Structures are given as C-alpha cells and as structure tokens.
Amino acid sequence: MVTTSSTSAVSSSSATATQTAQQTATQQLLTSLNAGSGIDMNALANNLAAASFASKIDVLQTQSDTLDKQISAASTLKSALSNLSSSLGDRVRQGDLSAQPQIANSSVATATLSGTTQPSGNYSLEVTSLATSQTLASAAYPAATSTVGSGTLTLHFGTIASGAFTEDTTHAAVDITIAAGATLGDVANAINAKNAGVTAYVANTTDGAKLVLKGASGSANAFTLSAAEDASDPGLSSLAWDPATSGGSQLLTSAGNANFKVDGLPITSASNTVEDAIPGVTLSLTGTNSGAPTQVSFSDPSTAITSAMSDFTSALNEIMAELNTDTDPQTGDLAHDSGTRALVRTFQGLTTTLIMPNAAEGTPRTLSDLGLSIQRDGTFALDSSKLAATLAANPEAAGAMFTNGLYGVFATIDSIARSASVASDPGTLGGSLARFATQKTQIADQQSKLSDQEDTLRSQLQARFSVADSLITSSKSTLSFLNSQIAAWNKSSS
Secondary structure, three states: OHHHHHHHHHHHHHHHHHHHHHHHHHHHHHHHOOOOOOOOHHHHHHHHHHHHHHHHHHHHHHHHHHHHHHHHHHHHHHHHHHHHHHHHHHHHHOOOOOOOEEEOOOOOEEEEEOOOOOOOOOEEEEEEEOOEEEEEEOOOEOOOOOEOOOEEEEEEEEEEEOOEEEEOOOOOOEEEEEOOOOEHHHHHHHHHHOOOOOEEEEEEOOOOEEEEEEEEEOHHHEEEEEEEEOOOOOOHHHHOEOOOOOOHHHEEEOOEOEEEEEOOEEEEEOOOEEEEEEOOEEEEEOOOOOOOOEEEEEOOOHHHHHHHHHHHHHHHHHHHHHHHHHOOOOOOOOOOOHHHHHHHHHHHOOOOOOOOOOOOOOOOOOOHHHOEEEOOOOOEEEOHHHHHHHHHHOHHHHHHOOOOOOOOHHHHHHHHHHHHOOOOOOOOHHHHHHHHHHHHHHHHHHHHHHHHHHHHHHHHHHHHHHHHHHHHHHHHHHHHHHHHHHHHHHHHHO
C-alpha cells in the first residue's frame, strides 16, 4: 500500500511539473509578443486552489498533530506500566522478598516454596533412603542393529519383594508388538512409543549392545517383561525378565520409595520430589543423612522488602508524574481521554486495593498495610515506620505478598499493565491507542481526498484561465487592428 501510494505521488508530481513548465513557456511567449492579459494565470490558479482548501487542510493537520501527541503520551504510559511489571516480576523472582527455605546440609536436599502457604519456623530433616526406579539391562548383542526375533513383549506392573513379583491388577499390562526383522533399536523405539511409564534405550557397553529399560521411581512401579515369541522367528524371549526365573545380572536397580523424617515423623514417597511435607515447601531429596538430621529454616526478608518498597514507591511516582502531566486540564495531551482517566482512578485506589484476598483477617492484605499511601497531589509516599511494624508483627504474611502467585504486589501491578494493553476495551490505554490510530488513518484519508480535490480545482481553474487569456489576447489583437485602421483613416483625412 505504501509503495503504491508513493509511486502514484511521484508520477502525479512529475505530470504536474511538466504541465507547469508548458504553461509557463506559453505565458512567456504571449508576454514576449505583447499579447494576453499580462497576468500569471498559472500562479493565480495555484493560489486560488490553495486558498480554497487551506482552512480545511490546516484543521486536519492540527488534528493529526494532536493525535501524534496523544499516541506518544499514551504509548509512554503503557510502556512505563509494562516496564514496572517486568522489573517487579524480576525482583520477586530473585526470591529474597519472601521467606526462603534454607537447608543446613545442602547435600541432603534442596527446597523451594510450593506456594500453598507461607512457611515459618524451623524443621529437622533426616533422609534414610532415596526413591529409586527399576532398571533392567538385557544380555549383550553384537550391535544395536542386531535382530531379536519377533512376537509380543508384555510389561506387567506391580511390586517386588523378596524376589517375588506381585502384579497390580489396577495397572493394565502393556503389549508391544515386535515385527519380523526388528533390531534391538527397533524394540527400544516400540517400547517408548507406548508411553507406558517405562523408557528404553540401547547402551553400547564394553560387552556389546544392551537394551536398557527404566521405570518410574517408587516401589509400586516395579515391572516384569514377558515374551511370546514367533516360533518361526525365535529369539525374543532373550529380552524377557522376571525376578523369580531370570538371572539377577539383568536387574541394575530396584524400584523403591524415599524414606525420610520431618521433625522425627516418618514419611515415605514414591518420588524424591516431595511437596508440603514441610508446609509451603517442596523438597527435592538428593542424599541421605541417617542418624544426623539437618535443619530447615527460613530467611528473613525484611531488609529486602523495605528496599523493594522504596524502589516501588519511586517507580509509582514516576508514572504518576507522567499521568499528572498528561491529564492537566489546560495543557495535558490526554486530559479528556477515558483510558487515561481510568488509569488515574486505578492508581488513586491502589493503596487500599485488596491484593491478598485469601489472607487471614488482621494480617497485611493491602499496600497500605505495607506503608504505602497516596498524597493530595496524587503522588505516593512510603511510611517506613508502618512498614517496619508490619514486618515485625507478620513477617511471613508480608513476605507472602511478594511471590509469583495469583495474588500480591506483582500480580496486582501485572494485572494493571495487562489491562492497559487490551486494545478491544475502549476504557483502557490500549483502547485509546487503538482509537487514536483509527482516527489518524481517517484523517490521512481525508487529507488525501482534499489534496485530490485541490488538484482537480487547480486544473479546472488553469483551463478556464487559459481560455480567458486566449479571449483577451484575441480582443487585444482586434483592438490593435482597429487602432491601426483609425490611425490610418485619421491620416488620410488630414
């Protein structure tokens, strides 16, 4: 579209220049012959055409310039909100604004907040065993491309104790069809394609290629592998395994649960990732410390929260200053914009907005509880004493306001920033920007139409003035002839 318009404009400009040059040459010729009206008809046509549309063009240009300022101001506000949300999110993700779990013996486990509750206090942790998964390795084959026979392999799931397998009848067995000519690698692919909770791969060991099967962790995820081979294409039974009949060399690791104690209370888990054994904490068990419990404690985020709230208040004031400038009744570019006004109202109610609706009564639930207040001029201030009192009385609840959950400081600002970007909502900055862009396009179309109308009028005036100039030239020629005749008559009479 842009290329076509530009080309059209260049062509139109060239044609106009040629026409102007021709008309100027004609005018000069008439003047040199002492003919015509003596008036620059081309300039007169241009001036009259321009004057006819000047006021309309000026109005449209003023409207266009105003829209440019509005678009720039709204875009700046939208970008500032987005940057605040992004920066706040990055700050929260550092983790020091909430009470983070710390494990004295880091080789035993790592810990993160689960988000279910804000933890506090101290806990002891003793890990006696880690969760393991059953791993089998087949007998060695010359290569991964070695054929294994054909038939059907079947996975059965259950538990293994004292060399005996007890099948879990609620866990359906899985059949894997092995076609004639299948290689060791083909068997691995066929098992993986079933997505049955057992993965397979071919390990090229020093003894040769081996099919390795690995199940999910936990004692209830043990498995056996049976084979019904095609009698005409035997060999598949070499891959079968059962604890009661197969050699122990195929079993590399057994399926087992993690066993550990929190504050001396025994807990078992099929996975090494354990949620809420300590309230609000996800443990990832990595080692054992039988007989030597370690301590799980939580950091104090008070200093970090105080610093973050100071930075947050400054950032809010930068946006509020921009809003005050943009909405000034006399000079503001967005003084009458609904989206900007809605944002001002949102900021005016920010300190009392309930940002922790699930928090217990009496605990911090608003930004006002964290010491944030709004002044008469619309700017924000931080009451450090009030913030310190909140942190001293409810450090865990205050820390919970600085997480990546559904509620809290970041979630609130992020929601405001996202809402301001919704172009389909006329009551937001995004809606205002969409409206301004539409109006800008409409004005550009009107300017283009006026330009075309001006060109048309100019051409019409030039044509009319050319005819008039020709008539004047003819009249002057006739007058000159008559003057010559009269002079001749007067001479002959004398």
